[in-house]
Amino acid sequence: MASYQVMQRCPLCGRDYQHVPNPYEGRQLALYGDLFCCDKCWDSNWDGWNSRHEPVLLRHLQKKGLPVPERNKNGWLPRN
Numbered sequence: 001m002a003s004y005q006v007m008q009r010c011p012l013c014g015r016d017y018q019h020v021p022n023p024y025e026g027r028q029l030a031l032y033g034d035l036f037c038c039d040k041c042w043d044s045n046w047d048g049w050n051s052r053h054e055p056v057l058l059r060h061l062q063k064k065g066l067p068v069p070e071r072n073k074n075g076w077l078p079r080n
Contacts, residue, residue, distance in 0.1 A: 048076030
């Protein structure tokens with residue numbers, strides 16, 4: 001039986017990651033609806049989303065009609 005891999009492109013960094021179990025390399029951003037990112041972006045932004053990621057996050061929130069989360073103490077959008 002063939003093994004299938006479903007690859008996704010991270011909207012934040014453009015890296016391709018595996019979006020199915022074994023290994024699953026992505027994270028859902030709960031505050032941002034149905035948006036996912038790669039583990040590397042998730043791990044690198046533990047203290048809030050770097051400002052270079054804001055345009056993608058804000059566009060997604062606007063497109064989905066979701067509120068913009070309150071910024072954290074650093075002034076960054078929270079990760080989750």
